[in-house]
Amino acid sequence: MKLIVFFLMLFCSSIECNNNHIPHPLDPLTPSEFNLIRTIILKSYKTNNLTFHYIGLHEPDKHLIQSWLSSKTKTLQPPPRQAFIIARFQKKSLEIIIDFSTHSIISTKIYKGHGYPMLTFGEQTIASQLPFSYKPFIDSLNKRELNISDVLCATFTTGFAAVVDLDEMKIVSYYDKYVIPVPKAEGTEYRASKMKPPFGPKLKGIGVSQHDDGPGFTIQGHSVSWANWVFHVGFDIRSGPIISLASIYDLEMQKYREVLYKGYISEVFVPYQDPSEEWYYTTYFDCGEYGFGQSMSSLQPFTDCPANAVFLDAYYPGSDGVPVKIANAFCIFEKSDVSLVVRAVSTVGNYDYVIDWEFKPSGSIKLGVGLTGILGIKAGTYTNTDQIKEDIYGTLLADNTIGVYHDHFFTYYLDLDIDGEANSFVKTNLETVKVKDHKTPRKSYWTTVKETAKTEADARVNIGFKPSELAVVNPNKKTKQGNTIGYRLLPGPILHPLLVNDDYPQIRGAFTNYNVWVTPYNKSEKWAGGLYVDHSRGDDTLAVWSHRDREIENKDIVLWHTMGFHHVPSQEDFPVMPTLSGGFELRPTNFFERNPVLKTKSPKPIHWPNCTSQH
Amino acid sequence: MKLIVFFLMLFCSSIECNNNHIPHPLDPLTPSEFNLIRTIILKSYKTNNLTFHYIGLHEPDKHLIQSWLSSKTKTLQPPPRQAFIIARFQKKSLEIIIDFSTHSIISTKIYKGHGYPMLTFGEQTIASQLPFSYKPFIDSLNKRELNISDVLCATFTTGFAAVVDLDEMKIVSYYDKYVIPVPKAEGTEYRASKMKPPFGPKLKGIGVSQHDDGPGFTIQGHSVSWANWVFHVGFDIRSGPIISLASIYDLEMQKYREVLYKGYISEVFVPYQDPSEEWYYTTYFDCGEYGFGQSMSSLQPFTDCPANAVFLDAYYPGSDGVPVKIANAFCIFEKSDVSLVVRAVSTVGNYDYVIDWEFKPSGSIKLGVGLTGILGIKAGTYTNTDQIKEDIYGTLLADNTIGVYHDHFFTYYLDLDIDGEANSFVKTNLETVKVKDHKTPRKSYWTTVKETAKTEADARVNIGFKPSELAVVNPNKKTKQGNTIGYRLLPGPILHPLLVNDDYPQIRGAFTNYNVWVTPYNKSEKWAGGLYVDHSRGDDTLAVWSHRDREIENKDIVLWHTMGFHHVPSQEDFPVMPTLSGGFELRPTNFFERNPVLKTKSPKPIHWPNCTSQH
Structure with a gap:
């Protein structure tokens, strides 16, 4: 027990006591909180033989957060702070909720299903x-x-x-x-340190600098403000980065307006396509099985983030409950084309995923993913494609080395609250009109037909097959001109599952059956692949929840978006893959009365190292 | 005549005499060459009443360029330099070829078709x-x-x-x-100068700097070299930027290898979707009718390009044949995520198009387009959507102001010569295999089936309907492992025409009927909408050429790629639209034996203004 007290004091002195910001109710759990959880649980179960598989913030209900936010300047107490824990004890998965104000377990449940928690x-x-x-x-x-x-x-x-x-x-x-x-x-x-000549081109690189009075953004605890944006950067052992409470200042209304209550990568499904006994089971769920948060890497300044980046640390609980620090887990930086980026890199097994959230003064949020790292490879007898007379389920990358075909499905949880919680999902379909009369010399034109999703079934969309703009709108609010205010989803690289629906991996990964789903907000529906993914049988996925076909019109709704890549490896991907990038954009559509950028004061130039310009 | 001689001397002194680089056979026409053309033609036709609609480099045949390139260090004379001119004279369109070595007209033709040349x-x-x-x-x-x-x-x-x-x-x-x-x-x-308070957030911005010994790239005339890339930046009054002879240094082979012989935007088709008498005809061809090159804007340092950019001018012929200068028509700059960008902005009527060519040491070329500028709007009687009882073919953006629905189709000409001219177009189809036996517990997996296009019909592809990787390969060259070397097209935003095929605008814009076409190289097939686009009837488009269904296997081939956006305007797009970006990537696929980036020496940091990192 002395050890635990020691840890508590150590982290307190370096983090909390020297940092006089008021904790935000969505701040990730601190090292002292992890230690407190460990103490309470080990004491309660009278054991040291218990494994912690998940410890995360048990978030306050949305209305409590909203009340706290709206009375921030007043003296309202923040909502009670709690943690949700999944632990393995005596071959059972326990679900425990701990309240920090009372230092006590307030709920315990034994999980009865097929699945297993995240691996530690x-x-x-x-x-x-x-x-x-x-x-x-x-x-x-x-x-x-x-x-x-x-x-x-x-x-x-x-x-x-x-x-x-x-x-x-x-x-x-x-x-x-x-x-x-x-x-x-x-x-x-x-x-890099082991490379031998001949070397390729030597890059000079460029420098990035800022005004003498510091960066253009401010960070208080985990809350970031920049240009017209404010948002909170959270962290979870399973999802990695969480962006919450993103609001944008509307100059005409003279107030901040809500855009995104919470957004994060809920699951990453990576099914490999070699059906042989040695490989058929390799159908990874990188968040639910391995943890995108605990797999986050310490970012290397200048290599992973530009020189003007500011870094934030993160802490996750080890399997013994003792907090583990990820130094420089996040970086936050401005780009010269005027945007602010929050970046993290998650290294799950062989793959590195670069996760970017990019905010623009226009109101757009761009969500980017970059794939790099080491391919999933297998040994083979071949050294040249000439020798291959069967399907090797991959590409021969080097002697005796095969890069196996696979997919990367990224499923984002996007709880958009466009100017409030009551939202609808609207498809604006672009439809050809064939001209039958002779009122115009044209034989055709296209126009738009709007379709508001009433229930979950209406909101399942596979992107790419017909032209449609997808938006989350607030049906209760209109612009002066009468247009319904909203935010559009502009998709990036889209993929559809190629496994048959009743194949086991696809039953477990059924949340990838559509690129877009919309569900009514439900605090427990966080993980597209289910709370317990390892060994899961697909009975707790987004596809199952959506099957209830609940009403979603003019309600607090969550948009789930799946994008990604089919990956046929090429020799360039070996031994480490050059970054393959993709992403999508959340873009205001009749959210503002007019372009909000025009009133943004442009930055002044700092350095002109190279100006051959004739202006 | 004195005036003309004066111009000749003036430009000679400022451009050619002071600039001792050896002219490249693909360099754009110089002011002195424009003046020479004007002199020769006006003299020959004994008139001042002739309008120049197009003057561009009449490119030497590919084999001449290739011979010149391969013997560059020796004394081989560059191929003869010639210009192609379209002029209107006595209500006829003349096609004239002038040879600079002999200062003479070597060919004249009177065009007999329906179309008209580019507007001046x-x-x-x-x-x-x-x-x-x-x-x-x-x-x-x-x-x-x-x-x-x-x-x-x-x-x-x-x-x-x-x-x-x-x-x-x-x-x-x-x-x-x-x-x-x-x-x-x-x-x-x-x-910006006319904006009145209240202002939005003031952006501080960041500075960009470089090492004291200059940028990481060199420009000689119009030839650029950076990292493992060399390429030529050309210019044409109609297409704007032209990237030619892009080759990448292969460290293992110890030589430069060809990737792209020539690439440019061949046409931009913008059909509006209001069928009324006042709007039905607004189906613009921004290159063929207005000229992407002559519409290029002088770039504003720091606003249009970062502070480390180097600028290049361009010259186009006025309708009187006198050269007009576009100062800072191009900018070239390095990005901190290690790439080199060539940028131009073309302002065609109301729209601004940001055209980027981005080169990466991995061998990828990313082609980007950003759309901004002023929407095509029409007046209307409405001030609120409540009053609208009919289709207004657009969005009510402000009182009495309707933003009309439209599309932007960008058609790129990409003459890829992957390690030589003889190339093939290969579709790698991803196909589901349903498992019938019990050799694996899986019920399905996907594998790849390659399909080499024999003729033009095989190579017409609409992207998005079935999973397929599209590549231009060199069927005569393989890696050591036996994989066919090639480059993939990774598409970005894809759109398909929504007009019926036999509608007049779509007959003229039939080159957008597929996202990908492949044609055998033909020097005269440069403009997807035909050489004469204004008033054209669609008898000289890519769709017509492709209908000949020529053989394209193991030949010098050209890939044509159409991407773009359907645009349903929103209030944010008014009065000026925040940039909407898209693009695609040309990515090596089994072109290199392994990832070429690993041997690239990383740049050293210059400035660390903000480093809170704990490393």
């Missing part, structure tokens, strides 16, 4: 060491004349298969099927 | 003044109690209608049909 780094580390003390595995290495020191074992979620029992921490089955030549190391080096 | 600024200026000396028009103004000084007339191409005869320069028909309240000026100001 702790259990993955132990599990990946198990083979090295397992005789049949040692025999397999000897058979291949491999040294133990040259071999790395990694842990993969099993989709709907099962090999290692994480509760027992034993290897429950083992096969040694093929002996395939080990791919050569040649050409696989990707660490 | 000169005739547009005169035509737009005609109404002010036309009695019925003055009467109309008086009827509305309008002052002449408050009225601006603009010239619009007439699609398949006809109102002003530009050869006669007379008004040939006139209607005064409706009296509609003049929209108020309130809220229409967009000039």
